[in-house]
Amino acid sequence: MSKQQLASSDCCTPISSAVLDVEQATEGAAAFKALADPVRLRLLSIIASAGDEVCVCDITPQFDVSGPTISHHLKVLREAGLVDCERRGTWVYYWPIRDRMQRIASLLATGASA
Amino acid sequence: MSKQQLASSDCCTPISSAVLDVEQATEGAAAFKALADPVRLRLLSIIASAGDEVCVCDITPQFDVSGPTISHHLKVLREAGLVDCERRGTWVYYWPIRDRMQRIASLLATGASA
Numbered sequence: 001m002s003k004q005q006l007a008s009s010d011c012c013t014p015i016s017s018a019v020l021d022v023e024q025a026t027e028g029a030a031a032f033k034a035l036a037d038p039v040r041l042r043l044l045s046i047i048a049s050a051g052d053e054v055c056v057c058d059i060t061p062q063f064d065v066s067g068p069t070i071s072h073h074l075k076v077l078r079e080a081g082l083v084d085c086e087r088r089g090t091w092v093y094y095w096p097i098r099d100r101m102q103r104i105a106s107l108l109a110t111g112a113s114a
Numbered sequence: 115m116s117k118q119q120l121a122s123s124d125c126c127t128p129i130s131s132a133v134l135d136v137e138q139a140t141e142g143a144a145a146f147k148a149l150a151d152p153v154r155l156r157l158l159s160i161i162a163s164a165g166d167e168v169c170v171c172d173i174t175p176q177f178d179v180s181g182p183t184i185s186h187h188l189k190v191l192r193e194a195g196l197v198d199c200e201r202r203g204t205w206v207y208y209w210p211i212r213d214r215m216q217r218i219a220s221l222l223a224t225g226a227s228a
Binding site for chain 2: 015016017018019020022025026028029030032033035036037038039040041042044045046048049096098101102104105106107108109110111
């Protein structure tokens, strides 16, 4: 599923306010699947909490898994529209797509206190 | 992972505010995994949007999959602490755990507009 598809669709009506149809559920589940891995969730937290773009050279040393594995997980996050990146010289730099994170969060919003 | 473990732990510091450690990421990813299936997400939307408890007898006809498959997915949602249920007579009745939904949503909160 491309980032464009995700960005253009109305994926994120709170599930407490209306029953999802099959298409909405399929798209929402795909977004949650991108988050359903501990390495990807830590990657996203590193990128989203940095306050600035993050060089992949500073990310990889924080994990016990291989560089190619990190690259794979970053690609999944990118395809889910949660991060974007740019290559400059030797390294690739990542930043979070905060609107996309917030839209996925809004799927679960209930008005209850967290 | 039991509901008790999930409910008692501090799983839901927003990932935009701090880097998750391995344990937090593992727990958060498990929560998202429960949501990473279209049938489960539709089930949760049916239960969470009903405004009252929902009889499993009213849920199953809304899906093309078998009763045992629905039961399996409801069990996953229950084990993730997202719904709870009670058997009364022939049927089982489900309701959402809104605080748990909100806590998972808060993991992704960024302050950006949805």
